[in-house]
Amino acid sequence: MIATKSSPIDQLCAQLDEIVLIDPHSHINPHAAASKNLGDILGYHYFTELAHSAGMPREVIEAPGITAKEKVGRIVEGLAHLDNTIQVKWLIELCERFFGFQDDRLTPDNWEALYDHSEKLMSAPDWEQTVLQKSQLEAVFLTNDFDDPLTGFDTKKYIPCLRTDDLVFHLQKPEVRQRLAKATGFDCATPAKLIHAIGQLFTHFVSHGAKACAISLPPDFEPTPVSHVDAEGPLRAAYAGHVLTTEQSQILSRFVFWTIAEFCSEHHLPFDLMIGVNRRVYESGVYQGQDLFDQRVSLYQYRRLFNAFPRVKFPISVLAHASNMELVSYAWIFPNVIANGHWWYSNIPAFIEPDCRSRLEAIPRNKNIGYYSDMYKLEFGWPKFQMYRRVLAKVLFEDFVVGRHWSEERAVELGRQILRGNVETIFSGAC
Amino acid sequence: MIATKSSPIDQLCAQLDEIVLIDPHSHINPHAAASKNLGDILGYHYFTELAHSAGMPREVIEAPGITAKEKVGRIVEGLAHLDNTIQVKWLIELCERFFGFQDDRLTPDNWEALYDHSEKLMSAPDWEQTVLQKSQLEAVFLTNDFDDPLTGFDTKKYIPCLRTDDLVFHLQKPEVRQRLAKATGFDCATPAKLIHAIGQLFTHFVSHGAKACAISLPPDFEPTPVSHVDAEGPLRAAYAGHVLTTEQSQILSRFVFWTIAEFCSEHHLPFDLMIGVNRRVYESGVYQGQDLFDQRVSLYQYRRLFNAFPRVKFPISVLAHASNMELVSYAWIFPNVIANGHWWYSNIPAFIEPDCRSRLEAIPRNKNIGYYSDMYKLEFGWPKFQMYRRVLAKVLFEDFVVGRHWSEERAVELGRQILRGNVETIFSGAC
Amino acid sequence: MIATKSSPIDQLCAQLDEIVLIDPHSHINPHAAASKNLGDILGYHYFTELAHSAGMPREVIEAPGITAKEKVGRIVEGLAHLDNTIQVKWLIELCERFFGFQDDRLTPDNWEALYDHSEKLMSAPDWEQTVLQKSQLEAVFLTNDFDDPLTGFDTKKYIPCLRTDDLVFHLQKPEVRQRLAKATGFDCATPAKLIHAIGQLFTHFVSHGAKACAISLPPDFEPTPVSHVDAEGPLRAAYAGHVLTTEQSQILSRFVFWTIAEFCSEHHLPFDLMIGVNRRVYESGVYQGQDLFDQRVSLYQYRRLFNAFPRVKFPISVLAHASNMELVSYAWIFPNVIANGHWWYSNIPAFIEPDCRSRLEAIPRNKNIGYYSDMYKLEFGWPKFQMYRRVLAKVLFEDFVVGRHWSEERAVELGRQILRGNVETIFSGAC
Known part of the structure; x- marks a missing residue:
């Protein structure tokens, strides 16, 4: 994939990547803008609705009283059906960029380590920044x-x-x-x-x-x-x-x-x-x-x-x-x-x-x-x-x-x- | 076209070609699943409707009492207007694969030989198989x-x-x-x-x-x-x-x-x-x-x-x-x-x-x-x-x-x- | 861009370019088929409407009594917002082909020279031909x-x-x-x-x-x-x-x-x-x-x-x-x-x-x-x-x-x- 990486399109993209952005529409809560743990991330409706669409009952995903970690564990069970979607690509790239994640999939085997590692990073006082x-x-x-x-x-x-x-x-x-x-x-x-x-x-x-x-x-x-x-x-x-x-x-x-x-x-x-x-x-x-x-x-x-x-x-x-x-x-x-x-x-x-x-x-x-x-x-x-x-x-x-x-x-x-x-x-x- | 043939897409396609299929929707008649002659094949509505659309009168295509062979001869007259269509590509590829057809077009000059040759092949008792x-x-x-x-x-x-x-x-x-x-x-x-x-x-x-x-x-x-x-x-x-x-x-x-x-x-x-x-x-x-x-x-x-x-x-x-x-x-x-x-x-x-x-x-x-x-x-x-x-x-x-x-x-x-x-x-x- | 110029697509396009055409639909006035000056060209609704859409008031574009040259000068002021459009590409290619224009943009700095030069060309009695x-x-x-x-x-x-x-x-x-x-x-x-x-x-x-x-x-x-x-x-x-x-x-x-x-x-x-x-x-x-x-x-x-x-x-x-x-x-x-x-x-x-x-x-x-x-x-x-x-x-x-x-x-x-x-x-x- 080296060759692809250095394609003229990639070179042009690299220049676009450097542009500092103002995001003109979001639903950010300014009092809690960043995530606290993977639960905030995998709780994004794209993942819950796709996991649900792929066959996971709503009661499993939205069970009252489960912890953030339990919820992540459950949604990860459904990701295998979704790994083709662009939304899961967001997830993997996000985990690579912010948490140093190196696998190409999030699975029942590797999610917990990521959960714990990322939670530590997210607890830093300057995480939002x-x-x-x-x-x-x-x-x-x-x-x-x-x-x-x-x-x-x-x-x-x-x-x-x-x-x-x-x-x-x-x-x-x-x-x-x-x-x-x-x-x-x-x-x-x-x-x-x-x-x-x-x-x-x-x-x-x-x-x-x-x-x-x-x-x-x-x-x-x-x-x-x-x-x-x-x-x-x-x-x-x-x-x-x-x-x-x-x-x-x-x-x-x-x-x-x-x-x-x-x-x-x-x-x-x-x-x-x-x-x-x-x-x-x-x-x-x-x-x-x-x-x-x-x-x-x-x-x-x-x-x-x-x-x-x-x-x-x-x-x-x-x-x-x-x-x-x-x-x-x-x-x-x-x-x-x-x-x-x-x-x-x-x-x-x-x-x-x-x-x-x-x-x-x-x-x-x-x-x-x-x-x-x-x-x-x-x-x-x-x-x-x-x-x-x-x-x-x-x-x-x-x-x-x-x-x-x-x-x-x-x-x-x-x-x-x-x-x-x-x-x-x-x-x-x-x- | 050799270069194209061995492109990475072709290589990937070749692997897909090997997958044994279950076709989840057809209008096959299980008592007569395969064709008996080119009339069954050129009688597919795609060819008759396109030949009709290109100018052949319905009365010519659907004349009562004509034989399958006559019908094929008539539709072939209309194919020159259709050789750009993907449907005619199906026809040519089908004839290549099943009847060893080697020309790139079906014409008034070559159809009859194909008709006779293919009819023989299709009369084999195991043709369907x-x-x-x-x-x-x-x-x-x-x-x-x-x-x-x-x-x-x-x-x-x-x-x-x-x-x-x-x-x-x-x-x-x-x-x-x-x-x-x-x-x-x-x-x-x-x-x-x-x-x-x-x-x-x-x-x-x-x-x-x-x-x-x-x-x-x-x-x-x-x-x-x-x-x-x-x-x-x-x-x-x-x-x-x-x-x-x-x-x-x-x-x-x-x-x-x-x-x-x-x-x-x-x-x-x-x-x-x-x-x-x-x-x-x-x-x-x-x-x-x-x-x-x-x-x-x-x-x-x-x-x-x-x-x-x-x-x-x-x-x-x-x-x-x-x-x-x-x-x-x-x-x-x-x-x-x-x-x-x-x-x-x-x-x-x-x-x-x-x-x-x-x-x-x-x-x-x-x-x-x-x-x-x-x-x-x-x-x-x-x-x-x-x-x-x-x-x-x-x-x-x-x-x-x-x-x-x-x-x-x-x-x-x-x-x-x-x-x-x-x-x-x-x-x-x-x- | 040399490489692009000689791509197989360009070669095929060059052959299409040679085909003499009959244009099956236009709004040409046969008594004044060709343009007299750049005003006829930049007055095409594509340029006026896009300049207007990009922010130029209608009163500026369609001011009563302005000369063709004044009108062109005004519309050119708006072209910077439109240089991405395919319509401005038509304009530039037209100016290259018919008037020998060599810049890649029409600007407040270069339009007047083009106006004068092109008007001379267009005044030739055989311009239409x-x-x-x-x-x-x-x-x-x-x-x-x-x-x-x-x-x-x-x-x-x-x-x-x-x-x-x-x-x-x-x-x-x-x-x-x-x-x-x-x-x-x-x-x-x-x-x-x-x-x-x-x-x-x-x-x-x-x-x-x-x-x-x-x-x-x-x-x-x-x-x-x-x-x-x-x-x-x-x-x-x-x-x-x-x-x-x-x-x-x-x-x-x-x-x-x-x-x-x-x-x-x-x-x-x-x-x-x-x-x-x-x-x-x-x-x-x-x-x-x-x-x-x-x-x-x-x-x-x-x-x-x-x-x-x-x-x-x-x-x-x-x-x-x-x-x-x-x-x-x-x-x-x-x-x-x-x-x-x-x-x-x-x-x-x-x-x-x-x-x-x-x-x-x-x-x-x-x-x-x-x-x-x-x-x-x-x-x-x-x-x-x-x-x-x-x-x-x-x-x-x-x-x-x-x-x-x-x-x-x-x-x-x-x-x-x-x-x-x-x-x-x-x-x-x-x-």
């Missing part, structure tokens, strides 16, 4: 609940992002309304009050350095403006604790969504749209392993939004690989549509490569955010970005260095903009 | 009508599979009801009686070694449970010979489908779903060359089914290439969803390669059935599997040997599981 | 308005094609009705009169050497026959100047469309269908940069049409890459469905390569039109066809020379048919 450094990560975007106080961490390193799913889709849940009331001091039973409260949340987030607003959306969502008059009935019904009809829910969701877009415009906050997920499709799935999608979705559903908010940047992620071509085309035409990373079920090289290729060929280079980690624990940043960098290096080499006779330097410069530069210019901060 | 042996085929799954007596052949070699299209979609046809009555001794005009009759069919099939149940489904089908009360009206109407409304038809189809799934659960039979075909779209097409599809379909339509029958394995084939990504994702999450082969219009290397790549990257390796032949005559097993093996070898080499530094041995082992091992474990037999 | 010759273009299909007199140009070199969008979708606009009345001498307020008038247009076009009829269609269009009785109301309403309901508009569009298909059948004119565009999705976009699409479309919507007009050839272009697989499958089955080029948002190598690959594997070779330029000015023919030829050479080499051991000669012959031969046989002229 070590991981950031070894991962070339300068800063990481968070995905914060709307009522997050945003205190107790360095918001330059862990950049707040206002997650709005609960506001848009779950206002009928009493606990969401209570959290909103607590966060804002407001009863929000009328459109005017709700707008005021949402405005407070924006002020709070912006004053704490938030650089984006984000939401994940089901395939059938179609944003439109909703008048106060039309929103009032559904909103009052929700606050009265009634069960809303499907139509009422839609009206309320659209009203809140449009209101959020208006505040994004006011505060110059980019609005990350993650389009296409159906929640709880597999109800007996493991934790975070229950969501899927319906590929019958179109960015055409968002035309009114893109037209109505020319000042709001919309970095867009699509769940279905089939949606990539629309994303390329809409980003090619709409100044405020930005292609953003490779999300979840699309986040495997088989889909990333053609998606990356088309984005580089047809989207202005300043509107293409190559990748984000989507990680819950810092250790995953490195192997996930590494997967992307390899694909990016391949496309840059084949399409630009060979296909267009670009110098390697020029190709790397394009890579740098995709990987890092655009994150800075697009999420340049609220004002 | 020769084909199986040269094709490395140990056993072949059938697709049997529900009223097939399943006698007169070796069910270890030709494995029965209960095809349920007629029961689910054609119970309004008098001949289907008559066949059902004859097969079960039952008038099935009430839900309870129909269930009982279907149960008898399952008992019959299972007792004759059936290892799967199968059905092909239109893009708009959405399975749901239907109560006896709701099913009774449509069922009685069908048995009274009335023309059903679209809604009645749907209710009846869903009722029968759900009933079959219940029996699959009871008997631990996998239920092959072949999703997405519209029948008789081109009504003037040649025999078996009339069906197409509408890509606007989603596995989301099957969420209730997958949730309701956790014990039933659903090996799923999708007709539209665009559906592959959903199949990968659903198989990644649902333990009972299995990716199954490359069906019909998706069964060309241009689609197989990206589909194979993504399946190997994200589906647990024990839930990925690489390929089935879908053949009507045994001779097609070899060239069709050969097409798949080449693609598989390419993906294994590029993504695993080069991309992940796997040993060739480890890559071949993965290939073996995809090609053979999973067929055995997934269709392990009813109980 | 020079471009055609250097582009290996023998003839170019036009897209003519239905009321085009078709006089004053050589219809052997610039081949008329009847564009029918206005008739099918805009008969409610007074100016369209007036143009129709003027062109035919007819008030068309009844179905019979409208049919008669459309018949006159066909006679006019056919007598002036038209070889095709063409239309672009929105994703939700579904052609069906409409009776005179059903069409009469909507048609009269349109002619009375009423605003039609959505349903009335649909009926009228379907009636006119079906009528046009009938005349195509009568005159043996191929009917180019360009399926899937939504107009004016981005209403603040630059000129011709406002249209997008909804990928939720199926050729299944056209099944009645394909069945009803077996004598009409339908060369079909699809806007969404996801539609390619349906196109391959429908062209594989329906004798009158022909795959036609790579349209607009699908016209980038990332999509052309997989589309080309699948078309060559599964469509009869006589029903596959490789490429058309869609250009507005002659200078774009060369770089656009060049882009396609490179992809075609790659696929021919990899899949046919290597994959099937074809001789290079045989592969080039297939390429010749795809690039040129089929244009002649499919658009063989009306009778």
Whole structure:
């Protein structure tokens, strides 16, 4: 494999590896950013859901009361069925890089030694810093609940992002309304009050350095403006604790969504749209392993939004690989549509490569955010970005260095903009 | 081409070629499994429909009363327009392997010699066995009508599979009801009686070694449970010979489908779903060359089914290439969803390669059935599997040997599981 | 890059480069086919819309009263954000070939010299002929308005094609009705009169050497026959100047469309269908940069049409890459469905390569039109066809020379048919 290692693609990749990154989307908890033990790592939903899919009962994986170590031992039993997956490749590369793991598989025979060894390393007081450094990560975007106080961490390193799913889709849940009331001091039973409260949340987030607003959306969502008059009935019904009809829910969701877009415009906050997920499709799935999608979705559903908010940047992620071509085309035409990373079920090289290729060929280079980690624990940043960098290096080499006779330097410069530069210019901060 | 022949991909492919196969889906008639002459081979719908599409009138191809030899002569006239197609590649490779054919094209000048020579070979009493042996085929799954007596052949070699299209979609046809009555001794005009009759069919099939149940489904089908009360009206109407409304038809189809799934659960039979075909779209097409599809379909339509029958394995084939990504994702999450082969219009290397790549990257390796032949005559097993093996070898080499530094041995082992091992474990037999 | 230049793919491409072409679809104005200055070239919507998408205000690009030179200077300011796009590659290659441009980028520093130099070249009286010759273009299909007199140009070199969008979708606009009345001498307020008038247009076009009829269609269009009785109301309403309901508009569009298909059948004119565009999705976009699409479309919507007009050839272009697989499958089955080029948002190598690959594997070779330029000015023919030829050479080499051991000669012959031969046989002229 020596020969492969020194291929021109590898050489180009090595230059991309040196770029210090800002990760524009993650689910990191800034109060516990790094893992404490292998349980945090093998507990990532990719491993539990794949082990479950391969035949391990949920009761085994999620047995109440088992220790982290017991859980790891159990999931390792299922890894033999998964060693082909790219997700297990993340795991092995992560263990190599951070724990000096040298085997090519994690097995019932070797996991315990790794567990103990890695736990020691992770208990170092500077472990979090070590991981950031070894991962070339300068800063990481968070995905914060709307009522997050945003205190107790360095918001330059862990950049707040206002997650709005609960506001848009779950206002009928009493606990969401209570959290909103607590966060804002407001009863929000009328459109005017709700707008005021949402405005407070924006002020709070912006004053704490938030650089984006984000939401994940089901395939059938179609944003439109909703008048106060039309929103009032559904909103009052929700606050009265009634069960809303499907139509009422839609009206309320659209009203809140449009209101959020208006505040994004006011505060110059980019609005990350993650389009296409159906929640709880597999109800007996493991934790975070229950969501899927319906590929019958179109960015055409968002035309009114893109037209109505020319000042709001919309970095867009699509769940279905089939949606990539629309994303390329809409980003090619709409100044405020930005292609953003490779999300979840699309986040495997088989889909990333053609998606990356088309984005580089047809989207202005300043509107293409190559990748984000989507990680819950810092250790995953490195192997996930590494997967992307390899694909990016391949496309840059084949399409630009060979296909267009670009110098390697020029190709790397394009890579740098995709990987890092655009994150800075697009999420340049609220004002 | 010597250099190409000995490429690392070819070397890896050569190892895959040695794997003895069980073909998990075909339309073989076990009483006449092999071809008798080139007419059986060139009569395969791929050649007649492509010749027709390229300009040959149906009346020429399907003229009543012409001999097999005349028919071959006519279709050969159309092959010049088709020599680029992968289907003609199957034909040439098949003729090379089984008949020693040495030209690179079948033409009006050379076909007759081949016809006569091959007919002699095919008349050998052990021809069927020769084909199986040269094709490395140990056993072949059938697709049997529900009223097939399943006698007169070796069910270890030709494995029965209960095809349920007629029961689910054609119970309004008098001949289907008559066949059902004859097969079960039952008038099935009430839900309870129909269930009982279907149960008898399952008992019959299972007792004759059936290892799967199968059905092909239109893009708009959405399975749901239907109560006896709701099913009774449509069922009685069908048995009274009335023309059903679209809604009645749907209710009846869903009722029968759900009933079959219940029996699959009871008997631990996998239920092959072949999703997405519209029948008789081109009504003037040649025999078996009339069906197409509408890509606007989603596995989301099957969420209730997958949730309701956790014990039933659903090996799923999708007709539209665009559906592959959903199949990968659903198989990644649902333990009972299995990716199954490359069906019909998706069964060309241009689609197989990206589909194979993504399946190997994200589906647990024990839930990925690489390929089935879908053949009507045994001779097609070899060239069709050969097409798949080449693609598989390419993906294994590029993504695993080069991309992940796997040993060739480890890559071949993965290939073996995809090609053979999973067929055995997934269709392990009813109980 | 020397090594790359002389690769086997390049050698094969060099042979394709020598094929003299007939471009089967363009928007050339035969009275001003070539560009007069760089303003005509950089004014192509690809550059204005991408510059706009990358951040340049429309008011800057489309400022009224600016000269061509000022406009070029402005657009060049935006090119730095676009140098990764394939469209800018067209631009650079065009400037190299026709103007001897030697830099690898067009910048604020070098554009003016190019502007002046190229303007001199373009002012030569034989510039148009020079471009055609250097582009290996023998003839170019036009897209003519239905009321085009078709006089004053050589219809052997610039081949008329009847564009029918206005008739099918805009008969409610007074100016369209007036143009129709003027062109035919007819008030068309009844179905019979409208049919008669459309018949006159066909006679006019056919007598002036038209070889095709063409239309672009929105994703939700579904052609069906409409009776005179059903069409009469909507048609009269349109002619009375009423605003039609959505349903009335649909009926009228379907009636006119079906009528046009009938005349195509009568005159043996191929009917180019360009399926899937939504107009004016981005209403603040630059000129011709406002249209997008909804990928939720199926050729299944056209099944009645394909069945009803077996004598009409339908060369079909699809806007969404996801539609390619349906196109391959429908062209594989329906004798009158022909795959036609790579349209607009699908016209980038990332999509052309997989589309080309699948078309060559599964469509009869006589029903596959490789490429058309869609250009507005002659200078774009060369770089656009060049882009396609490179992809075609790659696929021919990899899949046919290597994959099937074809001789290079045989592969080039297939390429010749795809690039040129089929244009002649499919658009063989009306009778």
